Amino acid sequence: MADVKDQKDHIMAGFTEESLNKRLRHLNSSQLSIQTLSLWLIGHRDYAHTVVKIWSREILTGSESKQLILMYLANDIIQNDKKNGTEYGKEFSKELTKAFKQISLSNCSSRTRQKLTRLLNIWEERGVYSKIQIDEFMDAFGKESAKKPTGEPPSKKVKHSQNHKSKMTRSQNNDIKKDIEFTVELGGTDKLHVILSSKTPVNDPPEPEELIKVLNDSENAPSCVREHNISKLPLEIADVHLIYQLKGEELSRKVKDTVASLTNYNTILKCEIEDRKNVYSKLHDSIQSQRDLIYQAEQKLQECHIKLQKVCQVQQEVHKHLQNIPNFPHLPDVKCGHAPLQSADDFFTAD
Template sequence: MASFNEDGLKKKLDDLNMSQQSIQTVSLWLIHHKKHAHAVVNVWYRELISATDSRKLTFMYLANDVIQNSKKKGPEYNREFGSKLGKVFDHLGGLRLDDKSIKGLNRLLTVWEERSVFDADQIRSFNKNFNKDHSKEKSKKRDHSKYESKSKRHKKDVEEFEEIASEPRVRRESELTEHSPQDSTPPSDPPEPEQLIEALQELESAATSDAVVREKIASLPDEVSDVTLLNNLQDLNAARALSQKVEEALAMLEVYNKRLAEEMEARKSVARMLHDYIAYQKDLLAQAEETLEEHRQKQGKVKKVREELKAHLQNLPDISKLPNIRTGGLAPLPSAGDLFT
């Protein structure tokens, strides 16, 4: 996995846009680097404060996606964002934001309250800080219909991203079983390499790899599975003996079939993990290729400067070959008389 650094994070935040794919891609990367949550949130906070008013809602949607989708992996981001959001909403409350941003931010606060993302005291504090200067503006807008057209222009965008604000990026179990991992669905959080390796190793001891049980099943006598052979029974003792074999075979097959069903689910899970892991690696590969191209261009510029510098140095006189003034290497200047004779 790519290592974390603040410059890389700043570049991702510079490139961040309001599209769901952009937000989820950056969110996925941040959740993977959750051990750097403190540094991540500090950089996010500084970049949000310096961002234009029109981009601040994008930063908040990113924070929401990270907070809601990192809960299952640990409390790091909830804790770090919780310590900064009071200042953030105080900052946002002092700005003259457009209707789209105000509605989107209030929607976030409502969702966080409904889902207990933060405790009640924090939500009240966030609401107080944010809405301190917006209540008067809201009442004025209710009295003037001229603002309705502007609100309608933003309605579609707000509705589109309310889903981002309100729904964590978690697929239902039915979706996971009905569709193959190769479907064009957005990837979930990528697994850690250790998790993926462990899941693959567990498949080595799966039911289909159990040669002993498979050999036992293959060697079962024909009479336990062929009803037509019951006519060959000669007496009660033979029937009882066959009945015992059938019961043993049935018990063995029931256990083995259960293991096969568990293996099937495990393989589906591993397939999803591989799908998400590969998708994440492709994203990192694209970023690496972009970074490589940028550094190749910089390298070309540095080489050009080096060549120009070499050419410049070659045109300079060799100071080491000049006479040394201190040791009298230069001829004495002519006298005034010598100049006029």
């Protein structure tokens, strides 16, 4: 909480490379953290060239998770800076190709690759960059290299296993399919594969761990601390009738401090509203995805019940057929009292 509080303080402070490096170190994956730093950097767009150079350096040296957070930061800056200028858009366009290439060379996970591919698709749909530039970023990012499975084979005792596979396909309606494959072992060697595929809107349903994290972040919102501090403002500042009792520098100092606190509080509230909208969106996508999977599971279950009934009917028919087959051990012995049949050679033997 102390890091988040320090990151939100002095949002309109002057720009220095040291302050930027400090804020980048404290940057995390929450939307509140990303948007707060984005607003601060947009307010200092005169230093766009320096900001992007430092950002590019962090991309080259950062871990995979840090690289993804930095790409989200760049996205927020680029899209929000379009309203007031294009400084950041132009500067980032010079470094994004190198950034995507660096992330690709670091063998990022499939989930990180999916998120960044979706980010490029959004840029193309919203016209953030031209088709030629998007294709250049795509080429630098490359395609995911085929990876051989390294996991251990499933134990023979396991009767049921679940394997989550997220597949992102760019189709005409820009849908995302998320497949869940159930492998059921039958008998010991035979296996039945059942695949449930949820079809959701453009937003990718979050993983449970990601959903838990954003919910915890929303509960620990810094606005609660700020609200407590706002409630402790001096009475002579909050009451118009008492403000006339203050004079000179004392009045000026208290008013400036109060205005700075309220401005900072309003900025944090705006970011928190967007953060809560993001939580709502993730919950909505997750619930819709689970409903789709439940519906498909019910359909599969109904199909299995119908097939089971047919198998039972066939089993009964086979049982009846077996009952009607003669009991061969109790048939009369054909060798008793009868001469044996001639062999094939006897037919060609001359008399």
